[in-house]
Structure formats: structure tokens, C-alpha cells
Amino acid sequence: xxxxxxxxxxxxxxxxxxxxxxxxxxxxxxxxxxxxxxxxxxxxxxxxxxxxxxxxxxxxxxxxxxxxxxxxxxxxxxxxxxxxxxxxxxxxxxxxxxxxxxxxxxxxxxxxxxxxxxxxxxxxxxxxxxxxxxxxxxxxxxxxxxxx
Numbered sequence: 001x002x003x004x005x006x007x008x009x010x011x012x013x014x015x016x017x018x019x020x021x022x023x024x025x026x027x028x029x030x031x032x033x034x035x036x037x038x039x040x041x042x043x044x045x046x047x048x049x050x051x052x053x054x055x056x057x058x059x060x061x062x063x064x065x066x067x068x069x070x071x072x073x074x075x076x077x078x079x080x081x082x083x084x085x086x087x088x089x090x091x092x093x094x095x096x097x098x099x100x101x102x103x104x105x106x107x108x109x110x111x112x113x114x115x116x117x118x119x120x121x122x123x124x125x126x127x128x129x130x131x132x133x134x135x136x137x138x139x140x141x142x143x144x145x146x147x148x
Contacts, residue, residue: 077114078113079119079134095126096126112127112128112131124143128147
């Protein structure tokens with residue numbers, strides 16, 4: 001077997017339709033485009049979502065919801081997660097850099113500490129926001145909860 005011997009398996013390829021090659025071919029004349037109208041002409045392209053003049057699905061469905069452009073998204077981190085990190089990595093100071101290095105957040109994320117779980121070690125935490133129970137839990141364990 002050499003490169004010049006290679007060919008596709010039989011039945012794997014089909015011949016292209018030869019359109020617009022005379023009436024004897026069966027595909028001459030209008031070249032399968034029908035008579036007149038925009039679709040028969042070169043350069044025609046349909047608008048996205050166009051359904052032949054019928055009201056498109058996008059316009060038939062009602063608008064719903066509201067997206068508040070001023071909303072501030074936070075990444076939530078619970079107290080039990082802090083405790084696990086403190087135990088396994090021996091960390092006592094938590095800031096954005098520590099969370100980023102441990103893969104909990106992305107560089108530009110804002111962080112909010114949530115109150116699930118219990119803290120047993122005194123930790124210093126510096127983030128954007130806290131829930132009331134989280135702040136209480138950190139201070140009860142003898143730590144500090146600072147806001148950026």
C-alpha cells in the first residue's frame with residue numbers, strides 16, 4: 001500500500017449534484033431554486049430566527065424576569081470549609097490571596113463568609129462580607145472578622 005493507491009471504501013463517497021448544467025441533467029433551468037423571489041437569487045441570506053413571515057418563536061414567547069445590573073455577586077465560603085483548611089493547611093490568617101491559592105475563588109471574585117458549621121480555632125478572616133451568624137461564629141472562637 002502506498003499513497004497513490006489509497007482511495008475511500010466503496011459507498012463512502014457520493015458524486016456532487018451538478019446543478020445548472022442544462023435541461024437534460026434534470027437540474028437545469030432554475031437550478032432547483034424555484035421561480036423568482038429573493039430565495040432564487042444569488043446573495044440571498046435569511047435573517048436569524050426568520051420563520052417565513054410567521055411571527056418568530058422569540059417574539060411569540062412573553063418576556064420574563066429581571067436582571068439587576070447593579071447586583072454584586074459573592075462567592076460563599078462556609079465556616080466548616082475554613083475549619084477544614086485551618087486543620088489541613090495550618091492556616092490562621094485568611095484573606096483573598098489564601099482563598100485563591102487554595103482554589104476556592106478566582107482572582108476577581110468577591111467573598112462572603114457564610115455561617116454553616118462550627119469553628120474551633122481562632123482565625124483572622126479578611127473578606128468583603130459576612131453573614132451575622134458567620135461573624136458571630138468567628139468571634140466566638142476567638143478570631144477576628146475584618147471587612148475589606
